[in-house]
Structures are given as structure tokens and as C-alpha cells.
Amino acid sequence: MTLQQMKYFIAVADSGSISNAAKSMFISQPSLSEALKSLENETGLTLMVRTNRGVTLTPDGLEFLGYARQIAEQYKLAEDHFIKKKTSKIKFSVSMQHYSFAVKAFVETVKYFGMDKYAFAVYETQTHEVIENVKDWRSEIGILYLSDFNEKVIRKLLKDSQLEFHPLFPCSIYAYLWCGHPLAGRNEISIDDLEEYPCLSFDQGSNNSFYFAEEVMSTYDYKRTIKVNDRATMLNLMKGLNGYTLCSGIICTELNGPEYKAVKLETDGVMNMGYITREHTSLSQIGKHYLEELMKFQDEVL
Numbered sequence: 001m002t003l004q005q006m007k008y009f010i011a012v013a014d015s016g017s018i019s020n021a022a023k024s025m026f027i028s029q030p031s032l033s034e035a036l037k038s039l040e041n042e043t044g045l046t047l048m049v050r051t052n053r054g055v056t057l058t059p060d061g062l063e064f065l066g067y068a069r070q071i072a073e074q075y076k077l078a079e080d081h082f083i084k085k086k087t088s089k090i091k092f093s094v095s096m097q098h099y100s101f102a103v104k105a106f107v108e109t110v111k112y113f114g115m116d117k118y119a120f121a122v123y124e125t126q127t128h129e130v131i132e133n134v135k136d137w138r139s140e141i142g143i144l145y146l147s148d149f150n151e152k153v154i155r156k157l158l159k160d161s162q163l164e165f166h167p168l169f170p171c172s173i174y175a176y177l178w179c180g181h182p183l184a185g186r187n188e189i190s191i192d193d194l195e196e197y198p199c200l201s202f203d204q205g206s207n208n209s210f211y212f213a214e215e216v217m218s219t220y221d222y223k224r225t226i227k228v229n230d231r232a233t234m235l236n237l238m239k240g241l242n243g244y245t246l247c248s249g250i251i252c253t254e255l256n257g258p259e260y261k262a263v264k265l266e267t268d269g270v271m272n273m274g275y276i277t278r279e280h281t282s283l284s285q286i287g288k289h290y291l292e293e294l295m296k297f298q299d300e301v302l
Helices: 003-015 018-024 029-043 059-083 100-113 127-135 151-160 231-241 285-300
Strands: 048-051 054-057 090-096 118-124 141-146 163-172 174-178 199-202 225-228 244-247 260-265 270-278
Touching (some): 003 029, 003 059, 199 244, 231 244
Parallel strands (some): 090 141
């Protein structure tokens, strides 16, 4: 198995066609087909299905693509640095459920490295996409939580995707609301106290299973509910409609502003915050520092 074979495979996967990939790689179509067949013979896997309309990657092919991209990218970084004597951009990407503290840790990581050239990315997105981004090597780290309710399902999905969950810290459950909310002065709030106010939750798109909900108690029969798809909208609805959401209680006032607060919910439920990575992979220097920034919030767990 050679680097060139991997490059050929990536080109076919990106174009969806052997003929188009052959043109882009300046190689004859029969030669490219032979190289791909040799790659499949070496791996003992069927990596793609060939049809008259192009090629479709098999599950094994999708998994192999992730590894091939990583190897090709690392080779380019080494080539730029040692052969072409170029200063390559340092890359780092993280995906997360909607947590302001995780965004804050990303901000501090960027400030810490302060490099002239970098290509960083942060994806605050749906639960399933967090998992998919790490699985497909789009992100080095994914941030999400486990609870008694979702743990079995999420861990099964992670195992099937060859991902690992690493715990960060446990958090009690809080109601997150506007400081002007009628219940904002309470020390604790029961779910019954909140019945007359709209419960806000992040929409999970086509994967809108209770197990993928970013908020605990997703199966509770709320009287009023509103789905949103970004954190800014949720904050606006908290203020405009006295809405609330359920969260970990870790508040980043620097990003969300001082107009919001967390009040403990009367429940024994726990959110176990953690991060996911590919199995048997080592974190980059940037990834390790990002986790150090995340762990600083352990002291702020309410």
C-alpha cells in the first residue's frame, strides 16, 4: 500500500468518478482502475462499488478514506516543512454541542498558540454531527455529555464508529434563564415551577431522537416547547419569552453576557461532560492544550 494509491483513492472519492479522477491526476483510466484494484487486494476489502453512474464508497471505504486523508495531510505537512522549506499552517478542529465554555476554551487555545499561520475550526452543532465529524477526521475532538438515559445508546454508536469517550467532569442539572425571569431569584427550581414557561431545546435535525438531545430530561412531557438551532436565538428567546433550557450550570458570562444565570434544578440527574476521539490515536499538542483549557472549568461546576 503506497501513498500514491491513497491519493488516487481520495481523488476518486472526491470526484465520485474514476474517469474524472483519472483526468485530475493525469493518469489513464485503466491505470487508475488497476491501482485501486491492487489497493483493495492488499487490504482485503471492497472499498467502493462501481456503477455506470460512478462509484460509491462502502462502509469500509468510508473508514479507509478517513485514514487516507490523515496520512496524505501529514505527508504534505512534512513535505512542505522539510523539502519545500515552507511554513505550513497548523491545523486544529473541534466539534461540540452548544456549550459556551467549550467555545471559550477554544478562544483561549487560539490565543495561547498565537501563531502567524493557522487553520483552526470550531463547529457548534448537532449531537450526531459532532460524532460524525470526529469519525470522519473533520475534527480531532468532539465535546458532548452522557447521562443515565442516553449513555447506552451513545456508547454503542461511538463503539460502532471506532470512537472513545473520555470523561471530563460531572455536572448537576440547572435551569438556564434570563436574570429578569420571574424564577431567577430562586436558589432551586422544580420542573413543576417551570411548567408555564417555554422549554427551549436545540433541534437535532433528521437525527431528532431523545437520545441525541443536548438537554437532559428530553422525554419529559413539557407543556410548551420551542426548538432552536443556534445559541444566540436561544438567548433571545430566554429574554423575550421568559424561556429556559436545561444545562450543566457552567456559565461563560464573557461570551453570553451577564444577563443570564443558572438555577439548580430539583433533581438527582447528572450530566457527565466529556470528549470523544478516534480510537488508538494520540492528540496533537494543540488538542492537549485545548483539553487543559476545558479542565479549568472544573472549578466552576456549580
